[in-house]
Amino acid sequence: xxxxxQLDSQVPxxxxxxxxxxxxxxxxxxxxxxxxxQYPNQGLQLLLKYLSGSTLVKGINGFEAEFNKSQTSxxxxxxxxxxxDTAEYFCAVMLYGGSQGNLIFGKGTKLSVKP
Amino acid sequence: DTxxxxxPKYLVTQMGNDKSIKCEQNLGHxxxxxxxxxxxxxxxxxxxYNNKELIINETxxxxxxxxxxxxxxxxxxxxxxELGDSAVYFCASSHQGAGNSPLHFGNGTRLTVT
Numbered sequence: 001x002x003x004x005x006q007l008d009s010q011v012p013x014x015x016x017x018x019x020x021x022x023x024x025x026x027x028x029x030x031x032x033x034x035x036x037x038q039y040p041n042q043g044l045q046l047l048l049k050y051l052s053g054s055t056l057v058k059g060i061n062g063f064e065a066e067f068n069k070s071q072t073s074x075x076x077x078x079x080x081x082x083x084x085d086t087a088e089y090f091c092a093v094m095l096y097g098g099s100q101g102n103l104i105f106g107k108g109t110k111l112s113v114k115p
Numbered sequence: 116d117t118x119x120x121x122x123p124k125y126l127v128t129q130m131g132n133d134k135s136i137k138c139e140q141n142l143g144h145x146x147x148x149x150x151x152x153x154x155x156x157x158x159x160x161x162x163x164y165n166n167k168e169l170i171i172n173e174t175x176x177x178x179x180x181x182x183x184x185x186x187x188x189x190x191x192x193x194x195x196x197e198l199g200d201s202a203v204y205f206c207a208s209s210h211q212g213a214g215n216s217p218l219h220f221g222n223g224t225r226l227t228v229t
Binding site for chain 1: 222
């Protein structure tokens, strides 16, 4: 069975500082990987995804993530955060060739950006 | 022009009542979902449905039932509400199939059972 571990439940950071949100997954087969963001009182929206190809994927709002198969990680990074990046971030995994109904989410990381 | 819309946004009700949450998508997607987000923000799939197949997460009580009048709607009915049903419920939609069709979420319905 697949599982997703987000190592930090909360990450406080100052504005314009770099940030990394960590995500590790467990699966015996190939997977797709996703990062979603949830702003307060809103639904989730897709930040970026890894399906295949280049292991460095770029998403919206200046975020990027790197797929590392040997470490089974998919950490999310941004070189300089803004106050508006304050939100909950979810890493998710899906079996290769599976359907969206099989999307397994991590427990989320709350990013708090302070002035 | 909201892509996935849910109503109501807030729902407060007493134990034992029956309630429904409505969901509509105007994206032309063929698959819709219901997710439950608990107080610790943990997201869990409840149902996925297209015009061919309903997939039910086996851990969902049968008090919960999805009903789809057409491809653009997937409503969630809950019977005999319990305190533990309090959560935020999210509707989502996508094109069925591989991961290159991301989920589009509604803004959620916060259900409080007293």
